[in-house]
Amino acid sequence: MTDLTILGQQAKVAARTLSIATTAQKNQALNAIIQSLNTYESEILAANQKDIATAKENGISDPMIDRLLLTSERLKAMQADIQTIIDLNDPIGSMDKVWVNEDNLSIGKQRVPLGVVGIIYESRPNVTTDAACLCFKSGNAIILRGGKEALHSNKALVNAMQSALVANSFKKETIQLIEDTSRETAREFMQLNDYLDVLIPRGGANLIQTVVKTASVPIIETGTGNCHVYVDSEAQIQMAIDIVVNGKCQRPSVCNAIETVIVHEEIAANFLPQLEEALAPHKVELRADQAAKKYLTHAKDATEEDFATEFLDLILAVKTVSSLDDAMIHIDQYSTRHSEVIITDNYFTSQRFVKEVDAAAVYINASSRFTDGSVFGFGGEIGISTQKLHARGPMGLNELTSIKYVILGTGQTR
Amino acid sequence: MTDLTILGQQAKVAARTLSIATTAQKNQALNAIIQSLNTYESEILAANQKDIATAKENGISDPMIDRLLLTSERLKAMQADIQTIIDLNDPIGSMDKVWVNEDNLSIGKQRVPLGVVGIIYESRPNVTTDAACLCFKSGNAIILRGGKEALHSNKALVNAMQSALVANSFKKETIQLIEDTSRETAREFMQLNDYLDVLIPRGGANLIQTVVKTASVPIIETGTGNCHVYVDSEAQIQMAIDIVVNGKCQRPSVCNAIETVIVHEEIAANFLPQLEEALAPHKVELRADQAAKKYLTHAKDATEEDFATEFLDLILAVKTVSSLDDAMIHIDQYSTRHSEVIITDNYFTSQRFVKEVDAAAVYINASSRFTDGSVFGFGGEIGISTQKLHARGPMGLNELTSIKYVILGTGQTR
Known part of the structure; x- marks a missing residue:
């Protein structure tokens, strides 16, 4: 049994707990995450400096280093984004519609979480908190696989979020990071069909094409815009x-x-x-x-x-x-x-x-x-889908949900 | 260039014409398909008898032969199913919602076809007309890959449908059949990413697992029910x-x-x-x-x-x-x-x-x-999705659509 299988199993268990949490419980944990980013600020910025130092040693370009950089101000912006997510309506449990069919069954189409969402992304550490908190609010466990350039930053950010989760009776494995940034592990991640309900690649055209070709889990293609x-x-x-x-x-x-x-x-x-x-x-x-x-x-x-x-x-x-x-x-x-x-x-x-x-x-x-989730009124986005299946355009909380039919009967048979 | 690439290109061109057809034009063509199944009845039943003879020679089980069999009555039932599709509301062009954002942009979420739908299925010939007509009504071109046991039946059915399409100014390639039923071609079909917007496998657990593992195009998993x-x-x-x-x-x-x-x-x-x-x-x-x-x-x-x-x-x-x-x-x-x-x-x-x-x-x-599209009031189904992405449960016309955001401005910039 590989580590990813364990991550997947833990995510599934965590997702089950999360799926039945109330909106108030989820918002309380998100508030705790905002606080925790303050508590852990010095650790996060120190970890980020390690990544920056390595990036400079490796001759990474200035714009790329700027994308990687975390500052006190940028952390505040990330916290503000989480506050926006807290303020969004929780889609889970609401019914898109309810009708009565000719068998006198009441049929409701109810919003439910997808389950376990995987994200593969590149160097921007703000994606780590943004994706994790959007998934959390919509009732989904998340497994993050960020770029190796941002590994220390991502570990520190996930650690801060996990401590807030645990303090609020959620499982730590609700938000997990794959720390092995090798290509082999990435490939295994893309084929983790027993545990991933969807995989969303965020990044350049190369990353996205690799995921499209390699993944056997359901994916949502994002991003490239000509x-x-x-x-x-x-x-x-x-x-x-x-x-x-x-x-x-x-x-x-x-x-x-x-x-x-x-x-x-x-x-x-x-x-x-x-x-x-x-x-x-x-x-x-x-x-x-x-x-x-x-x-x-x-x-x-x-x-x-x-x-x-x-x-x-x-x-x-x-x-x-x-x-x-x-x-x-x-x-x-x-x-x-x-x-x-x-x-x-x-x-x-x-x-x-x-x-x-x-x-x-x-x-x-x-x-x-x-074309942007915030501009469209979705309060943020986990990516912009350029495929036609499941979600198209900016993906907000609703696009991170699925549905379940709930049928209320009085003993009907066919 | 392989044959499948040509099929794919033709389907894309046909889908474009179909996507801008009016509901009246589509219903008229579906009515013509009903008539055409009468016109071609003797050819269809003769082709089916060839398939039945081969199946008997190959020692196929009686229940399987029964699934394969077409009769005048069964053709009438297939025609009745098409009539039901004609009576369904056309989802294309309708707006799920329209709102005005703070930039005073009017943003509408409009139903559009998926584009080109692929179906891989086994021996029941009624799937051929049912899937083709559901896709047609929802504005999608279809590429069918049925079982080799039903090849003659499927060719005759597709021929009857195509003649009705052509007589109504739709391209014949709106509904296409892959006549090469080899595994190699099936594998190529599952990786026809440039042309297929979605692939839906319908059949036993083995077929579905093969498609899940092999496909690089977006798929919707259907069917298995424990x-x-x-x-x-x-x-x-x-x-x-x-x-x-x-x-x-x-x-x-x-x-x-x-x-x-x-x-x-x-x-x-x-x-x-x-x-x-x-x-x-x-x-x-x-x-x-x-x-x-x-x-x-x-x-x-x-x-x-x-x-x-x-x-x-x-x-x-x-x-x-x-x-x-x-x-x-x-x-x-x-x-x-x-x-x-x-x-x-x-x-x-x-x-x-x-x-x-x-x-x-x-x-x-x-x-x-x-759990059935007709019972739920969808007027039929192209399958029952057991995945969470895009569609879950019985898939009717709505599940064969995607969306597009239509934004009306007055010169706004950001």
């Missing part, structure tokens, strides 16, 4: 510029950033020079097709690969089309089905775009940057 | 007998049949002799633990394996417990989390059972045989 803005011939120029600049520049490294702007040829001559001017202060590199290059001063040639790439950087591809249909064909070919935007004043054009574009989020006249 | 009735100390004896007899005898080969009765020791002396008498005319073999055997005349010894087995036959395991907790521990250990029943007059006992037993359907004082 997102487009289509500027229709009937778009308002200034609105289109504002939305493209926001989608590209406000936070280029995130999955809901814009990677390609598609321009209707009738508006290109007017729109593109103004767009280039607006993007110039942000130092955005443009990679454009031939038709678009005519109206741009500093654009490079766009390749097929550019259109297929999630740059996650200050690079924007520009494609010209002669119709809505051509725009949608381009999107269908290259989109990762995350978030897609149309800018138009035309009612029929907007309705066709909404109906025919296949993506988790489809926007009319708004920035793709809004 | 279901229990717990007869509490406060049960009504006659109600308990009726429900156990119904659950065991009405159709022993189905997944919602009862495999084990768990009896509270305080009621065993009274209940078990009466149960044995009621089961005797049905020739049910009893396999009981020592405590239960005292009250039974013809019971064999139950082994651990008996408690873990889905008999799908006129065999019933009997387990004695001294408390509700022990009953739930037994269920937790052996249940496949399909359907679980308690018989009790006690309110608190019933509520604990409902809350703590983890299964797709939990019954108080009613037969497990009701």
Whole structure:
């Protein structure tokens, strides 16, 4: 029996206790976790400094080190996120609907926890508390497998959370960390079918593809976003510029950033020079097709690969089309089905775009940057699903639940 | 490029057309499929006779041959099932909810098709029309991979459906059959990630386990049902007998049949002799633990394996417990989390059972045989999910859909 099997068994037992806890009991434990992060602050920051020192020794890039870094302020932000989770409605036990069938059975569709949730993620330690507390509130035990760069930080964070759990009569194994960060153990984790109800990978495209190919447990694919803005011939120029600049520049490294702007040829001559001017202060590199290059001063040639790439950087591809249909064909070919935007004043054009574009989020006249659990009102998210099964788009507490049919009879047989 | 890749590409193209069809267009095509099954009746029955002849040559058992057999009456029943699908509400395009967030964005959660659904199943040809028409109504293209025993029947049925599709301006590839029934092709089908949005296996435990282990596409596990009735100390004896007899005898080969009765020791002396008498005319073999055997005349010894087995036959395991907790521990250990029943007059006992037993359907004082899409009011089902992700319990049209967020803005940026 391997260690992971033991972790899995313990998680299942812990999940059973958690599944019948009241909302008040769960919120009390979450409050205790907030306190515990204060109590253990010096241990957590010291552990994080170990990770930072190792990362610097290994020549990890500055942006990566920044993602890894914990400070007193960042801990406070993590605590504030847990407070938000406390304030969310607990979905468990509520009935989506109840009806009476022709056998006079009362049939209720009740929200229940998934059971045991696995998360595989990379270096950001705030994912550790965020994922654990979202799962806890929704009644799920969690097994975390973070990146090896953040191992000491994650151990300290999980230790702080576990001590709060135990003090509140929950099992310590409600939140567990896999401390062996080898690839073999990761593979075993992805095939822990007897214990994991779902596995959610959070991270770059490579991580996610590995999980998709290796996992035999049910997974939810998250994250990669090759997102487009289509500027229709009937778009308002200034609105289109504002939305493209926001989608590209406000936070280029995130999955809901814009990677390609598609321009209707009738508006290109007017729109593109103004767009280039607006993007110039942000130092955005443009990679454009031939038709678009005519109206741009500093654009490079766009390749097929550019259109297929999630740059996650200050690079924007520009494609010209002669119709809505051509725009949608381009999107269908290259989109990762995350978030897609149309800018138009035309009612029929907007309705066709909404109906025919296949993506988790489809926007009319708004920035793709809004695809986010907090913005949507879910009070946080454990990831953004780009698959169609179970959950699509930002996943909040509801997406961490399943259902059970509860049937009340009076002796009925068939 | 393999044939399956071509099938997948064609299915994706067909799905796109289908996804924007109106409900009226879809219902018209489904009506045409009903007519077409009349038009092609002699071809279908002749093809089925070929399959039956081969099955007899290969010494297939009589019950299996009966499952494979098509008759004029059975075709009529299949047509009636399609009529039921026509009468169902089309979920596509409806909004589960619409809200306005603090950025004044209107956010709607809209039902959309999954896209391309794959089904792997065994010998019953009625699954071919049923699965295809449920997928069609919910806007999904389907790729069918039936058992090799039913190949001629399935080809004839798909041919009849395709001719109706084409006559109604839908692409023939909306419904496709994999004619190569080799294991290699099945394995390739389970890994057709670029084209399949979900794969649903329907059949015995072996088939389902193979798919779980082999598939890299998202799957929904269906079917296996090791279901229990717990007869509490406060049960009504006659109600308990009726429900156990119904659950065991009405159709022993189905997944919602009862495999084990768990009896509270305080009621065993009274209940078990009466149960044995009621089961005797049905020739049910009893396999009981020592405590239960005292009250039974013809019971064999139950082994651990008996408690873990889905008999799908006129065999019933009997387990004695001294408390509700022990009953739930037994269920937790052996249940496949399909359907679980308690018989009790006690309110608190019933509520604990409902809350703590983890299964797709939990019954108080009613037969497990009701776990069925038609009984639940879904107008049919494409299978009964025993996993927690995406769908749990009977899967109707709604479970064949995903969602898309539609966001209406007025130029908002973040």
